Amino acid sequence: AATTNFPSSSYSQEVEEMNHMTKQEFIASLRRKSSGFSRGASMYRGVTRHHQQGRWQARIGRVAGNKDLYLGTFATEEEAAEAYDIA
Template identity: 55%
Template sequence: MKEIDDLMSLDLIRFIPLTKGEIAVVDRWMHDALVAMGSWYSDCGYAVRRAGGRRTQYMHREVLILAGHDITGLEVDHWNGDPSDNRQCNLRPATPRQNCANRRQHSRASEYQGVYQHKDTGRWQARYKLKGQGRSLGCFATEEEAALAYDVKMLEFHGHWYKPNFPLKLFYECGGPPIVKRP
């Protein structure tokens, strides 16, 4: 990964070995404090350790606490979606709703989040949930059109917390969210 190589050459990051042959990436200035806490292991990609008997400590939470953030009652979101990347610039305090907005969930029928193939017509449908209720954005001729419609709606709801199907660069290059014509 070019970004990691660039940061290593500038001596800005360090690696902390975890179990299962995995590693956690941390800022250079944070490394010694995290290692001093004890050994860390991998749990579903997250760097964790046991503290005070049964209490589990997550490295990403410790990084923000050491950096002076008050995260009481909040979750910690990994901006890039990589749970092993615990650099401070990749972490941000988030409410549970904000943290879920950054989560990638693919349907079984499509490679895009929020897109399903309608079982009767075979057309592509964009769907989302609002307060537990399923909502449809309509049916579209292509998977990509349905994914764009979903992205526009989720960006409206979640703003920069949402991780879109398509790069945000596409929205800015064409002067805003695409206008998707519904059939």
């Protein structure tokens, strides 16, 4: 099983939504729902703060050809952590 930031049981609604769309469509829906703003260093796996934009980035390291898989930027670190967990 993958290491996630939050318990897998907290994603039942997201799993149901994912059954009806592609991964790209689901990540896009997470971006559309994004709101708010957080400051500071992230405590979540796969999440970093973009130094210029101030938004939170989610990425999975060393996937295809040893490159990072970029998941997008999000307004809160929790939203970025959820995107990482779901990917």
